[in-house]
Amino acid sequence: MLVQHKKMSEDLPYEVRRAQEINHLFGPKDSEDSYDIIFDLHNTTSNMGCTLILEDSRNDFLIQMFHYIKASLAPLPCYIYLLEHPSLKYATTRSIAKYPVGKSYFTLSQLNKICPKFPPCAIEVYKIMEKVDYPRNENGEIAAIIHPNLQDQDWKPLRPEDPVFLTLDGETIPLGGDRTVYPTFVNEAAYYEKKEAFAKTTVLTLKAKSIRSSLH
Numbered sequence: 001m002l003v004q005h006k007k008m009s010e011d012l013p014y015e016v017r018r019a020q021e022i023n024h025l026f027g028p029k030d031s032e033d034s035y036d037i038i039f040d041l042h043n044t045t046s047n048m049g050c051t052l053i054l055e056d057s058r059n060d061f062l063i064q065m066f067h068y069i070k071a072s073l074a075p076l077p078c079y080i081y082l083l084e085h086p087s088l089k090y091a092t093t094r095s096i097a098k099y100p101v102g103k104s105y106f107t108l109s110q111l112n113k114i115c116p117k118f119p120p121c122a123i124e125v126y127k128i129m130e131k132v133d134y135p136r137n138e139n140g141e142i143a144a145i146i147h148p149n150l151q152d153q154d155w156k157p158l159r160p161e162d163p164v165f166l167t168l169d170g171e172t173i174p175l176g177g178d179r180t181v182y183p184t185f186v187n188e189a190a191y192y193e194k195k196e197a198f199a200k201t202t203v204l205t206l207k208a209k210s211i212r213s214s215l216h
Helices: 002-010 014-026 060-073 108-114
Strands: 037-042 050-054 078-082 100-106 121-132 144-146 163-167 172-174 182-184 198-208
Touching (some): 050 060, 060 078, 060 198, 078 198
Parallel strands (some): 050 078, 078 121
Antiparallel strands (some): 121 198, 144 163, 163 172
């Protein structure tokens, strides 16, 4: 039975096996010995700077946590990417790049020592709208590159008339549409195969109530 279970685990996708390993190391989840918070650290080929991934716009605890991190990093910018869309999730929203850096983790007792009470706060987030694929030819091959004006311009305003692609024939393709958006994951190398040249986002403000980090 153990041999069969091991073989089944080895046949699972890499991300699933890593999730099982992490759960074994830092969990099991919801047990008395598990860590309460884990940060999964990655780098990216996009020019995103420091970015936090948020999955729930109604979770006061997470919003307070992100607000604390942003304040701690100031004056360096720290962007918050809100992935709250039923059909636009990444393979795993906590591991969205192929280049892991490491993990940081702590318990609620450690959090209580950092700050026992968090007053009401607000944070600015970039909520995903849609993912934009590269222009492709009839064979499904990429037929354009990211326009130089867009390269490395993650989180910057992108207007409908602004260029986003440059075809192999030298034609410039503008964003189009009727609103300004904020691109991210621009030209991320890990997403060529996932048909994502960049993602469009819109800016929102989220608010959180006061919370007290108590273990009682």
